[in-house]
Amino acid sequence: MALKGGTGDDRRKRFEEEALPHLDALYTMAMRLARNPDDAHDLLQETALRAYRFFHQFEVGTNCRAWLLTILFNNFRNGYRKTSREQPASTAEDFEHKIEIESMRGNHAESNPETLLSGRGMEQEVEAALGKLPEEFCEALLLVDVEELSYQEISGVLNIPIGTVKSRVSRGRAMLREALTEYAKERGIIRS
Amino acid sequence: MDCDTYIDRYLSAHVDGELSGDETRAVEKHLAGCANCRVRYAEERAVKAMVRERARRYETPVQVRGSILAALDAVDSGARAGDRAGHADRPGFSVIRRARLWLPVALAAAAMFAFVMLHGGNVPPAGAVPAFDSALERYEIFNAHFVPNVPSASPADISDAYLGHKMPGLLWNLQPSGYRLVGGRLERLDDGSLAAFTFYRGEEGTILCAFMKAHGMQMPEGATQIVAGHNYYKYKGYSVCLSYYPRGDFICVLVSRKTMPYFIQDILGSSL
Numbered sequence: 001m002a003l004k005g006g007t008g009d010d011r012r013k014r015f016e017e018e019a020l021p022h023l024d025a026l027y028t029m030a031m032r033l034a035r036n037p038d039d040a041h042d043l044l045q046e047t048a049l050r051a052y053r054f055f056h057q058f059e060v061g062t063n064c065r066a067w068l069l070t071i072l073f074n075n076f077r078n079g080y081r082k083t084s085r086e087q088p089a090s091t092a093e094d095f096e097h098k099i100e101i102e103s104m105r106g107n108h109a110e111s112n113p114e115t116l117l118s119g120r121g122m123e124q125e126v127e128a129a130l131g132k133l134p135e136e137f138c139e140a141l142l143l144v145d146v147e148e149l150s151y152q153e154i155s156g157v158l159n160i161p162i163g164t165v166k167s168r169v170s171r172g173r174a175m176l177r178e179a180l181t182e183y184a185k186e187r188g189i190i191r192s
Numbered sequence: 193m194d195c196d197t198y199i200d201r202y203l204s205a206h207v208d209g210e211l212s213g214d215e216t217r218a219v220e221k222h223l224a225g226c227a228n229c230r231v232r233y234a235e236e237r238a239v240k241a242m243v244r245e246r247a248r249r250y251e252t253p254v255q256v257r258g259s260i261l262a263a264l265d266a267v268d269s270g271a272r273a274g275d276r277a278g279h280a281d282r283p284g285f286s287v288i289r290r291a292r293l294w295l296p297v298a299l300a301a302a303a304m305f306a307f308v309m310l311h312g313g314n315v316p317p318a319g320a321v322p323a324f325d326s327a328l329e330r331y332e333i334f335n336a337h338f339v340p341n342v343p344s345a346s347p348a349d350i351s352d353a354y355l356g357h358k359m360p361g362l363l364w365n366l367q368p369s370g371y372r373l374v375g376g377r378l379e380r381l382d383d384g385s386l387a388a389f390t391f392y393r394g395e396e397g398t399i400l401c402a403f404m405k406a407h408g409m410q411m412p413e414g415a416t417q418i419v420a421g422h423n424y425y426k427y428k429g430y431s432v433c434l435s436y437y438p439r440g441d442f443i444c445v446l447v448s449r450k451t452m453p454y455f456i457q458d459i460l461g462s463s464l
């Protein structure tokens with residue numbers, strides 16, 4: 001294996017400075033995609049190793065987190081997707097149906113009433129709502145809101161046109177808003 | 193611009209700061225005259241903020257982080273060995289290249305099977321191998337009584353301790369084969385060099401892994417099987433597995449009392 005982009009020590013140092021600070025972000029995404037710690041570990045490790053081997057291809061000055069997430073998603077699509085895990089809702093209709101059932105069950109953790117706008121104590125609800133989003137909407141939302149990537153960067157990470165990013169974010173957020181509003185109503189935080 | 197156009201086409205991009213200058217001016221003009229859309233905009237921002245602040249984030253477990261660093265080490269040392277010897281990509285090292293702190297033995301087992309070479313029935317016995325004798329001697333002592341002398345609460349602790357003494361930080365994961373990691377010991381051998389001993393206990397037996405300085409040691413004759421760079425020997429009534437750490441500076445000797453087929457099965461993982 002020929003080393004490119006400088007000596008090994010130099011590559012290691014740069015990798016530790018530029019890439020490893022994003023490890024938690026990658027692990028978080030790996031946990032969301034793989035849905036269990038063992039597979040997340042495998043996915044993260046494969047991603048880190050591949051990124052390290054191809055670190056010479058990373059363009060200095062671009063968003064390293066976006067570059068790493070691109071590798072993570074590629075790895076995931078190329079073999080870490082598990083078939084046994086619980087399938088999330090695949091259509092908007094499914095999603096609404098699931099939300100409805102969830103609301104009727106009323107099984108959310110108790111927390112102090114707050115307004116939807118301040119959002120305190122909404123962790124459970126946010127997770128529940130995200131978990132029921134169609135996968136591709138959820139991924140787009142997390143990349144823009146949590147990882148703070150631009151639509152352009154997300155287009156690269158997910159390998160989809162920028163217009164598709166835009167519509168997934170838009171529809172995903174609308175569904176999320178609906179679900180959170182539903183939860184908030186149910187808890188008496190806001191009135192319908 | 194009317195309300196539907198704003199909400200359907202611009203709202204989320206507006207909140208995400210993804211509108212062009214012209215688009216921004218157009219939506220601001222609409223919002224200035226539309227209280228409903230101003231509320232809608234505030235809600236959209238709240239949803240975005242909620243995802244940003246409330247979506248669960250995970251911290252990388254220490255063990256996972258440690259194993260990734262160990263895997264990077266393996267790439268580094270593989271690259272250095274390759275620079276020197278020019279054959280770092282030979283199949284025997286693939287396991288250690290892919291290694292994590294817990295070597296995922298089962299992972300590569302299927303691929304390894306292709307490399308299994310069964311030697312004929314007339315295998316010459318392995319001659320005296322001092323490194324094996326050192327490992328065997330410890331194996332017997334540890335079977336009777338093993339006391340770790342490095343922090344052994346987790347594989348990462350052991351790995352850190354080894355690395356801290358410039359020993360390989362890779363550990364075998366024998367869990368899929370039913371072995372529990374008992375702990376690690378660093379000891380000086382008769383020649384004064386340091387060796388790292390990791391001891392595993394299963395329901396049907398024990399395995400000792402010894403990392404020792406290679407001192408230019410050649411692969412001894414008489415291996416009963418060679419599986420992807422790991423040489424297996426029947427030696428003085430024990431089953432022994434010998435491999436080189438990619439750096440070339442260390443050997444890894446695994447010892448068990450199990451018979452050869454079962455020992456190999458344990459090492460390769462239960463999937464074989």
Ligand SMILES: [Zn+2]
Pocket residue numbers: 194195196198222226228229230
């Ligand atoms: Zn309006």
